[in-house]
Amino acid sequence: MKATSANLLSVIKGPKQFVIPIYQRTYSWQLAQCRQLFSDILKIGTSKSSSGHFVGSVVYFQESIYNTTDVPQLLIIDGQQRVTTVCLIILALSEFLKKNDIELETNASKLRNYYLLNSDEDGDLRYKLLLTRKDKETYVNLLNDHPQPEKHSQRITENYQYFVDTINSENVTSVYNGIMNLFVVDVTLEKEKDNPQLIFESMNSTGLDLSQADLIRNYILMGQEIKVQNLLYEKYWFPMEQNFGNDYVSHFDRFMRDFLSAKTSTIPNINNVYNAFKSFANGLLIEDIVANITEYSSYYANMVLHKEKDNNLLHAFKNLSVLRVDVAYPFLL
Incomplete structure (x- = not known):
């Protein structure tokens, strides 16, 4: 340096x-x-x-x-x-x-x-x-x-x-x-x-400038060669951002906490999601991880952002939102 x-x-x-x-x-x-x-x-x-x-x-x-x-x-x-x-x-x-x-x-x-x-x-x-x-x-x-x-x-x-x-x-x-x-x-x-x-x-150790989502995305992509970065971003991360739409920034951190809770059976602190993710990702293939995140993010968007196509499920998810039963999301994921 x-x-x-x-x-x-x-x-x-x-x-x-x-x-x-x-x-x-x-x-x-x-x-x-x-x-x-x-x-x-x-x-x-x-x-x-x-x-x-x-x-x-x-x-x-x-x-x-x-x-x-x-x-x-x-x-x-x-x-x-x-x-x-x-x-x-x-x-x-x-x-x-x-x-x-x-x-x-x-x-x-x-x-x-x-x-x-x-x-x-x-x-x-x-x-x-x-x-x-x-x-x-x-x-x-x-x-x-x-x-x-x-x-x-x-x-x-x-x-x-x-x-x-x-x-x-x-x-x-x-x-x-x-x-x-x-x-x-x-x-x-x-x-x-x-x-x-x-x-x-x-x-960015204080977490003030960047969200947990920013830190996770950077962790996944930064260490890769540029061609791999572009592939992972275009194939997985960008479609996920598009699926979340304008709610990406406000919902992604909570989604990642619920994703990690479902995967590890431990609920990380909302301000410590990035560190929990690094522990979870250690030793795993990056493309497998980001593909898994993208798949689960679509389930989360269906539940929380009400993008579900099945009317019966959509009605149930809307009821959960009205009742604010968000503690059920890791189980549902």
């Missing part, structure tokens, strides 16, 4: 691509967090005494040193929210400069080519930041000024629009100066020597 204090834009600049692995949660910063970061940027951008503003760490590792291109692909395991948000600010700033005649030390083209694009590359490698699934499509559409599909990432578009609406001729210089003075702890991992999973757990 190599950790140094670094200017964030210096970390991003140059031929490289930061990739958000498929096991990471999607971009989730709210407007309140964007406002706070933007306020910090304005403060540092107008201050004559401060030398910079620390915004946290960016932790990543290179998946393979045998790339066929000159653009290393760096997988981020911590810091994707900050990096994505700063890229949205840079994009909004470049759009403002493109439409307004403002004298700065930079211009719209330089901002895009230095910090948003690998201008000599084609395809996905053209983008310095590659998000996952819906976030990726939405972000790429913004970069290319393409219309968004109906089911786009609202967090990406809403936060970007906030920065577009907030940058103006009075604060644009401060915004640029502030972005130029953002600092991070730049942490580079060596995949063969450092264990990304252990480092990830230590950074």
Whole structure:
């Protein structure tokens, strides 16, 4: 592991691509967090005494040193929210400069080519930041000024629009100066020597930032090769997320507790589901585990989210919900 204090834009600049692995949660910063970061940027951008503003760490590792291109692909395991948000600010700033005649030390083209694009590359490698699934499509559409599909990432578009609406001729210089003075702890991992999973757990040991569901998904997918990650996610985990729908975040932790209760005959604490899962999974084949979880999650969705097709069973499950007899779910699973 190599950790140094670094200017964030210096970390991003140059031929490289930061990739958000498929096991990471999607971009989730709210407007309140964007406002706070933007306020910090304005403060540092107008201050004559401060030398910079620390915004946290960016932790990543290179998946393979045998790339066929000159653009290393760096997988981020911590810091994707900050990096994505700063890229949205840079994009909004470049759009403002493109439409307004403002004298700065930079211009719209330089901002895009230095910090948003690998201008000599084609395809996905053209983008310095590659998000996952819906976030990726939405972000790429913004970069290319393409219309968004109906089911786009609202967090990406809403936060970007906030920065577009907030940058103006009075604060644009401060915004640029502030972005130029953002600092991070730049942490580079060596995949063969450092264990990304252990480092990830230590950074999220309080359980406040990530749900038990996030931690379990990362545990299952992080240690696998990228092709295996994609296979497991597309074949098992994504269909499960789709089945839970908007209730995925609120129900998955409870489902996993009931799943583990059914499998181990021991009821784990709701805040200790991840550790209980690791004990359960120790020594088992990952694909067998995730296939089993996906199968049982469909039973759980039928019972709790009332997706059962059989009318008699559906009526019974609705009665259980009305009576709040959730202690029966492990038995029913």
